Amino acid sequence: MFRGHRVTVVVPAYNEEATIAEVVAEFLAPECVDRVLVVDNNSRDRTAQLAASAGADVIAESAPGYGCAIRAGLDHSVECSADILVITEADGSFRGEDVWKLLYYLVDCQMVLGTRTTRQMVEQGANMDKKLRWGNVAMAKLLELFWYLPHEPRLTDVGCTFRALWADSWRSIRAGTREPGPSFSPEMICAAYQRGMRVIEVPVHYGARLGGESKHSASLAKVSKTALGMFKAICRKRFRG
Known part of the structure; x- marks a missing residue:
């Protein structure tokens, strides 16, 4: 627990048998974490079995996509x-020890976002080359511009999936999210601003994948598709509500 509050770490997973057991152990290690919940999103390998063996609770979500898996887990x-x-x-x-950092900042706001754009905290071999870093920064600055009034946000990485929020915050923004894929990440931030929430961004450690390849940024084509989806999601939330 963290200051009397129960903490659950949600891990969306699709065919991650090479890494899931180590990730569960990593995020069960901090004393502040009460539970790790793995959302098996139609995996065709042993992801669910290995996650359970490592100590996680496991649920299944049949609707495909990162956003669908996260909504189910939350x-x-x-x-x-x-x-x-x-x-x-x-x-x-990501590192389990950084959960502490997110929680301490969460005391002062409704949602805390990690950022992977601080070069000193991006480890060698991490999937964060120039096109990814500046692509994330560009989407963040677009969101900043659209939501400058009244929030004056300071964001650099709206695609970072390492974040924390209060359960009450999720209850408030849940109806404002619908993206099935990675565009869920910036959509979630926009939904928080629509509800007048305070959102803080802090640097987190970002390392190389332990195995497999990214479903959304392994190639220029995937990066471009993800960026276009995020752009559309941000515009839709700002101009269509």
Whole structure:
């Protein structure tokens, strides 16, 4: 627990048998974490079995996509009385010890976002080359521009999937999210601004994947598709509500 609040870490997973057991162990290690919940999103390998063996609770979500898996995990965590929800990746690129950092900042806001654009904290071999870093910065600055009034946000990485929020925050923004894929990440931020929430961004460690390849940024084509989807999601939230 963290200051009397129950903390659940949600891990969306699709064919991550090479990394999932180590990720579960990594995020169960901090004393502040009460539960790791792995959302098996139609995996065709042993992801679910290995996650359970490592100590995670596992649920299945049949609707494909990162956004669908995260929504299912957050909904389930709230139903199981979690007070704080942390989202991370199943590839091992984030550190469990950084959960503490997110939680301490969460005391002062409704949502804390990690950023992978601080070069000093991006480890050798991490999937964050120039096109990815500046692509994330560009989307962040677009979101900043659209939501400058009244929030004056300071963002550099709206695609970072390592973040924390209160259960009450999720209840408030849940109806404002619908993206099935990676565009869920910036959509979630826009939904928070629509509800007048305070959102803080902090640097987190970002390392190389422990195995497999990214579903959204392994090639220029995938990066471009993800960026276009995020652009559309941000515009839709700002101009269509």
